[in-house]
Amino acid sequence: MRIEKCYFCSAPVYPGHGMMFVRNDCKVFRFCRSKCHKNFKKKRNPRKTRWTKAFRKSAGKELTLDNSLEFEKRRNIPVKYNRELWSKTVEAMKKVESIKNKRQARFILNRLKSGKELEKAAAISEVKKNIHLIRAPHAGQAKQLEDKMVQKLAEDVEMDE
Amino acid sequence: MALYNFKKIMVVPTAKDFIDITLSKTQRKTPTVIHKHYQIHRIRHFYMRKVKFTQQNYHDRLSQILTDFPKLDDVHPFYADLMNVLYDKDHFKLALGQINIAKNLIDNVAKDYVRLMKYGDSLYRCKQLKRAALGRMCTILKRQKQSLEYLEQVRQHLSRLPTIDPNTRTLLLCGYPNVGKSSFINKVTRADVEVQPYAFTTKSLFVGHMDYKYLRWQVVDTPGILDHPLEERNTIEMQAITALAHLRAAVLYVMDVSEQCGHALSQQLELFNNIRPLFANKPLIVMANKCDVRKISELSEENQKIFADLIAEGITVIETSSLTDEGVMQVKAEACDRLLAHRVDTKMKTKKVHDVLNRLHLAVPTKRDQKARPPFIPEGALLRRKAMEMDAPKRKLERDLEVELGDDYTLDLQKYWDLMNPEEKQDKIPEVWEGHNIADYIDPEIMKRLEDLEREEELREKAGEYDSEEESEDEEMQEIRQLASQIREKRKLKILTSKEKDTQGPRMPRTAKKVERATLEKEMADLGLDMTDKDDSHYALRSRSLVRKRKREVSAPPTSRTRSQSASRPPRDQSGVRDAKMLKKVKTMMKSSQKEMNRQGRKGESDRHVFDVKPKHLLAGKRKSGSTSRR
Numbered sequence: 001m002r003i004e005k006c007y008f009c010s011a012p013v014y015p016g017h018g019m020m021f022v023r024n025d026c027k028v029f030r031f032c033r034s035k036c037h038k039n040f041k042k043k044r045n046p047r048k049t050r051w052t053k054a055f056r057k058s059a060g061k062e063l064t065l066d067n068s069l070e071f072e073k074r075r076n077i078p079v080k081y082n083r084e085l086w087s088k089t090v091e092a093m094k095k096v097e098s099i100k101n102k103r104q105a106r107f108i109l110n111r112l113k114s115g116k117e118l119e120k121a122a123a124i125s126e127v128k129k130n131i132h133l134i135r136a137p138h139a140g141q142a143k144q145l146e147d148k149m150v151q152k153l154a155e156d157v158e159m160d161e
Numbered sequence: 162m163a164l165y166n167f168k169k170i171m172v173v174p175t176a177k178d179f180i181d182i183t184l185s186k187t188q189r190k191t192p193t194v195i196h197k198h199y200q201i202h203r204i205r206h207f208y209m210r211k212v213k214f215t216q217q218n219y220h221d222r223l224s225q226i227l228t229d230f231p232k233l234d235d236v237h238p239f240y241a242d243l244m245n246v247l248y249d250k251d252h253f254k255l256a257l258g259q260i261n262i263a264k265n266l267i268d269n270v271a272k273d274y275v276r277l278m279k280y281g282d283s284l285y286r287c288k289q290l291k292r293a294a295l296g297r298m299c300t301i302l303k304r305q306k307q308s309l310e311y312l313e314q315v316r317q318h319l320s321r322l323p324t325i326d327p328n329t330r331t332l333l334l335c336g337y338p339n340v341g342k343s344s345f346i347n348k349v350t351r352a353d354v355e356v357q358p359y360a361f362t363t364k365s366l367f368v369g370h371m372d373y374k375y376l377r378w379q380v381v382d383t384p385g386i387l388d389h390p391l392e393e394r395n396t397i398e399m400q401a402i403t404a405l406a407h408l409r410a411a412v413l414y415v416m417d418v419s420e421q422c423g424h425a426l427s428q429q430l431e432l433f434n435n436i437r438p439l440f441a442n443k444p445l446i447v448m449a450n451k452c453d454v455r456k457i458s459e460l461s462e463e464n465q466k467i468f469a470d471l472i473a474e475g476i477t478v479i480e481t482s483s484l485t486d487e488g489v490m491q492v493k494a495e496a497c498d499r500l501l502a503h504r505v506d507t508k509m510k511t512k513k514v515h516d517v518l519n520r521l522h523l524a525v526p527t528k529r530d531q532k533a534r535p536p537f538i539p540e541g542a543l544l545r546r547k548a549m550e551m552d553a554p555k556r557k558l559e560r561d562l563e564v565e566l567g568d569d570y571t572l573d574l575q576k577y578w579d580l581m582n583p584e585e586k587q588d589k590i591p592e593v594w595e596g597h598n599i600a601d602y603i604d605p606e607i608m609k610r611l612e613d614l615e616r617e618e619e620l621r622e623k624a625g626e627y628d629s630e631e632e633s634e635d636e637e638m639q640e641i642r643q644l645a646s647q648i649r650e651k652r653k654l655k656i657l658t659s660k661e662k663d664t665q666g667p668r669m670p671r672t673a674k675k676v677e678r679a680t681l682e683k684e685m686a687d688l689g690l691d692m693t694d695k696d697d698s699h700y701a702l703r704s705r706s707l708v709r710k711r712k713r714e715v716s717a718p719p720t721s722r723t724r725s726q727s728a729s730r731p732p733r734d735q736s737g738v739r740d741a742k743m744l745k746k747v748k749t750m751m752k753s754s755q756k757e758m759n760r761q762g763r764k765g766e767s768d769r770h771v772f773d774v775k776p777k778h779l780l781a782g783k784r785k786s787g788s789t790s791r792r
Binding site: 001002003012035067068070071072073074075078079080081082083085086088089090092093094095096097099102106120122123124126127130131133134135136138139140142143 | 578579580581582585588590591592593594595596597598599600601602603604605607608610611613614615617618626627638641642644645647648649651652655685687688689690691784
């Protein structure tokens with residue numbers, strides 16, 4: 001029993017799910033759901049369909065080259081069962097998984113960093129241009145003026161005295 | 162060679178049918194419409210065509226008959242003789258000759274009349290000529306009635322002849338009637354020849370096929386032969402004689418030891434000696450049949466002497482019984498072997514030997530030195546052979562185990578696995594963990610690689626890659642962000658209100674709209690200005706002026722009646738209402754009836770207008786990960 005990868009979106013296809021299409025040149029295509037199958041029949045290129053993993057990897061939106069990704073690889077030469085090897089492998093899998101997730105998250109975070117700068121600049125320019133929508137140019141100036149006048153009067157009075 | 166053609170001879174129609182067919186064909190296939198006012202060459206051509214067409218048809222069919230029937234000189238002499246016996250060679254040749262003559266006559270007739278028709282000067286003349294021509298052709302054919310009938314019968318009989326191949330291996334059975342030839346052929350082959358107690362049950366030749374030493378053999382059953390001279394033999398016997406004469410076969414002369422056929426052994430011996438010349442150059446076996454009734458040893462002295470003489474002459478005598486199958490196989494084997502040897506001998510003497518010699522002669526290479534070179538047999542083959550011979554006790558099979566355990570048996574193939582630690586054979590192997598296939602991670606060097614990875618990860622952590630960057634933004638930046646969000650919200654609201662305004666109708670200038678004091682003050686207050694006690698401001702004057710209204714005089718009473726009526730009539734929401742309680746009830750009824758309308762934002766009862774027939778948020782959008790049955 002194996003969990004396959006969907007040809008179109010690279011999602012896991014569990015046993016009992018999805019569809020398999022075998023072409024005349026003996027190439028096998030597995031699909032996780034009818035959405036992918038229908039897109040495939042429409043001859044869409046998964047590398048250009050934005051929501052698929054193939055697109056994301058080819059457009060550099062996700063981590064592609066990394067040592068932690070090299071652990072999971074389809075091997076053609078079977079290895080004879082050996083209890084300790086298998087148990088060690090399961091332990092190793094868990095560790096590798098955690099490292100991989102960390103690295104993938106960090107990659108995406110780094111990618112989004114530049115967006116933050118742009119956000120900052122946009123906020124500043126927005127405020128500069130359109131402050132008049134929420135605040136009148138001389139919002140507190142009347143009061144200020146009054147206070148100033150009061151102060152001046154008071155000074156005058158003082159001077160007079 | 163000629164075998165297959167016998168079945169493919171064209172049907173010979175009777176004279177009447179023949180004429181009918183041809184004439185009706187002429188009528189159908191040639192044009193039928195002609196008028197006397199046509200041009201004469203056209204009329205002539207029309208009738209000439211008919212004559213020629215009829216002639217052509219006759220010619221074709223007769224030629225086909227002539228070619229289909231076998232020429233007695235061309236076929237194998239066995240068939241030639243057989244046909245002679247059955248159908249009389251002379252009669253056959255005569256019939257075909259007649260047909261040929263008829264064909265030529267028809268051709269001549271047609272030629273003559275076509276020539277005459279060239280001089281026909283009217284439709285009537287040409288038509289008469291055509292009639293005459295066709296009539297003569299048909300008469301010629303009518304005279305061939307007998308020949309055609311005879312040929313048809315010959316054809317039918319020919320097609321039913323058994324397909325005897327004169328060149329292949331054959332066994333021929335002969336002897337008196339009722340001695341057991343047909344029973345023998347029934348036993349040895351799949352043929353189903355009639356066996357009855359009366360003489361001449363078998364009236365013609367029958368063929369059966371059998372297999373021996375991976376070869377196909379023909380067994381020919383003949384009708385019984387009686388003992389008279391050749392000239393006095395009837396057709397049926399002649400068939401047997403023909404077969405004997407022409408087929409190069411092994412002869413099985415069948416004798417009835419028990420004399421149940423009605424003829425004494427001495428008579429059978431007489432016959433044997435009479436047809437002896439026919440057995441020259443053929444392997445001969447004498448079958449002493451019906452030995453279940455009486456054996457040779459039970460016979461009288463003279464009879465036993467007969468057989469002794471035969472054996473002394475070198476002829477094989479085998480006792481057989483078709484009933485008990487005694488000796489049948491022996492006869493078969495003996496006859497076939499001897500015939501094969503005979504055929505090989507004959508082939509060796511002919512010129513074609515060299516083609517076949519490689520099949521008859523095994524070439525062995527000559528030794529060039531004294532070194533022994535035995536054939537190489539691999540050891541495994543030798544062991545296997547020894548094991549087969551010895552019948553060694555086999556290892557315990559799964560099947561044996563199954564039988565032993567009965568219901569408790571489960572097929573456990575894991576016990577045959579070849580692992581490094583045999584105690585792990587019964588382990589349940591995990592295949593999947595959290596959506597990943599374990600088989601994809603299995604690698605003998607996985608621990609080493611994992612160590613490298615962890616080391617790398619440590620280095621990265623040390624380098625500070627994973628530090629969470631909490632940007633401590635200064636207060637200014639936070640304030641700016643807040644202001645920016647407020648600005649955006651305000652803009653959106655403004656856009657929405659501007660979308661909601663009514664764009665139909667004339668566009669009035671801003672001054673036509675009256676600005677409420679309260680809204681103005683509220684807006685300005687939102688923008689941060691101080692709007693308290695602004696009663697004296699310029700924009701508040703208007704409202705003041707509205708308060709100070711001019712005092713009006715009491716209005717004059719209405720002059721006309723209608724005016725007075727309208728003045729005296731009570732307003733609608735008070736007419737019919739008796740008291741305050743009823744008024745209150747009426748008012749609530751009015752309000753509640755309007756509730757639903759107002760809730761739906763309708764202008765009135767009759768407003769059924771739907772603003773958004775196809776709301777976008779329900780119908781548009783991409784298909785996210787969900788099923789297709791609902792959006």
